[in-house]
Amino acid sequence: MELEDHVGDIIAKARKGLGINTNQAANAAELNLTNYSRLEEDGDLEPETNLSNLGKLLGLTSNKLSLIASGWRPDVDLLINENIQQISTNEGMEVHCYLVWDEESLDAALFDTGWRPEPILEIVTKYNLHLKHLFITHTHHDHIAAITPIRKKFPNIELHSSSPNAPERQRNSAQKIIKVGNLNISSRETPGHADDGATYIIDNLKCPTPQMAIVGDAIFAGSMGGAHNHYELAREKVQSEILSLPKETILCPGHGPITTVGEQQLVNPFF
16 A cells, blocks of 8 residues: 655645745755655655755654655554454545454444445444444544444444534543443544544454554654644644554554554654
8 A cells, every 4th residue: 555645745744834935945955946846746856855954944854754755665464353444435535444343242343434334334244243333533524424324324323532513422531441342442632633633542452463543644654644733733742642652553544554653653754
């Protein structure tokens, strides 16, 4: 699976988040404006690009930018555990949701819905699952487009989100642990990309899968979600709430491939 962001996307997100204009960035990179614009748009890295200077200007780690530009990809396989399914739908933009269940009780939890309900329903039917919980990482449309048909199909499903518009009983709390069979699910607030951003930690998974974090668009493999209005908050929350987890924790983003905390500490230019 391709990364969600090429090196130019990463640079553009940092530049816009910091309010730096393209002329400043082009000068730091020692590129003319045409070549710099092509870098942001297509990820085309000219040999003469001064990534060290550009990284300093944008607060990005230049050697990590070089890793992304040279074709780094994550080395994680989610398929080691059949009870965890990444479900991808595409309506002009591919988005992932995740279905996780306890193998003994077959109680299941869905994290976001993606664009369409059909792939979710197929897996629920195939494994005879009891879908009891729906956890929302944030309320951007691509992540919750299928929420109405899912709720119609499962009228007793319990919703969990950090949206201020949600009823009190549905709102996440740092002290709350949701039991899904033998699984334990807790939440952490990760606003920035979205005001209601939340990350969900899943513990007590069947081996060999370690702890998992469903991160929405807070962080991607090699990048992070766009956060033009709350850029520093977004970075701080990823650092404190996600990258503080054990290194082997699997990170499941809303776009692009899965990764781990340890990988992102080593390769993500934002951190």
